[in-house]
Amino acid sequence: MTGFELTTNYLEQYRISCVPEVYYIPDFITEHDEEYLLRKIHEAPQPMWRTLANRRSASPYSFPLARLQIWGGIIKNGVLVGQKLPDWLDKFPDLVTRLRDTGAFKSAKHGQPNHVIVNEYLAGQGIMPHEDGPAYHPVVGTISLGSHAVFNYYKYADASTDDNAPSNNSNAGRAVDRTPLVSLLLKPRSLIITRSSLYTGHLHAIEERTQDVLGGDDGVKVANVHLVRAEEARTGGTLTRETRMSLTSRDVERVLDVERSGK
Numbered sequence: 030m031t032g033f034e035l036t037t038n039y040l041e042q043y044r045i046s047c048v049p050e051v052y053y054i055p056d057f058i059t060e061h062d063e064e065y066l067l068r069k070i071h072e073a074p075q076p077m078w079r080t081l082a083n084r085r086s087a088s089p090y091s092f093p094l095a096r097l098q099i100w101g102g103i104i105k106n107g108v109l110v111g112q113k114l115p116d117w118l119d120k121f122p123d124l125v126t127r128l129r130d131t132g133a134f135k136s137a138k139h140g141q142p143n144h145v146i147v148n149e150y151l152a153g154q155g156i157m158p159h160e161d162g163p164a165y166h167p168v169v170g171t172i173s174l175g176s177h178a179v180f181n182y183y184k185y186a187d188a189s190t191d192d193n194a195p196s197n198n199s200n201a202g203r204a205v206d207r208t209p210l211v212s213l214l215l216k217p218r219s220l221i222i223t224r225s226s227l228y229t230g231h232l233h234a235i236e237e238r239t240q241d242v243l244g245g246d247d248g249v250k251v252a253n254v255h256l257v258r259a260e261e262a263r264t265g266g267t268l269t270r271e272t273r274m275s276l277t278s279r280d281v282e283r284v285l286d287v288e289r290s291g292k
């Protein structure tokens with residue numbers, strides 16, 4: 030068996046049915062890694078934090094605003110003005126290598142991520158339904174730290190079952206199904222990988238809640254129940270949210286290497 034077949038099989042065991050090309054990998058990092066990464070995120074210089082409009086809370090009076098950090102450089106007109114990732118993302122823990130070794134980034138230009146966004150979610154904060162856009166093709170990997178989230182995928186109300194039109198702004202204003210097509214429980218330390226077709230006809234979101242009611246008669250049925258060690262997801266129960274940090278990694282195809290070109 031070749032290495033490629035091994036990595037293909039590695040991902041296959043984590044595939045989520047119902048949605049194309051989504052993989053949920055529990056315990057992708059250790060508790061020690063998680064603590065260390067959270068410490069490094071908190072130690073980052075204050076100007077690394079910025080706020081974002083689609084992370085505003087439903088209540089206009091709610092503070093603080095949601096925050097994020099961007100590592101690897103800024104994207105201008107589809108080109109990444111590249112900056113070296115900090116050691117805590119690509120040396121210890123060697124997340125970039127570990128993500129590459131899943132095989133998920135094989136179809137991406139550099140075969141591994143070069144850009145990472147840290148999103149902070151206080152309990153009660155979420156992210157409204159959105160598409161990530163072409164810069165996120167063909168693969169995104171998101172690691173959860175500190176707390177869980179319930180991640181929902183939505184279809185456009187008028188979508189055909191095989192909506193493979195390329196993602197672009199023409200989706201603006203299209204009505205979205207109110208009921209999620211599928212929900213996933215993202216546990217701390219897990220990795221979720223989403224590939225290509227999820228970007229062409231689907232949106233994703235995290236609801237603004239302080240608690241998630243799962244399983245049972247009334248709770249959310251999560252599609253990765255067989256991959257999570259959460260009793261609540263299986264038999265029904267409530268998970269209380271705490272502060273969650275997510276690390277969203279991708280391989281931006283076009284890079285202007287400022288540090289190497291000396292500009």
Ligand SMILES: O=C(O)CCC(=O)C(=O)O
Binds near residue numbers: 156161171277
């Ligand atoms: O924080 C997450 O898990 C998802 C973030 C996201 O969807 C985004 O940054 O576009």
Ligand SMILES: [Fe+2]
Binds near residue numbers: 159160161233
């Ligand atoms: Fe997103």
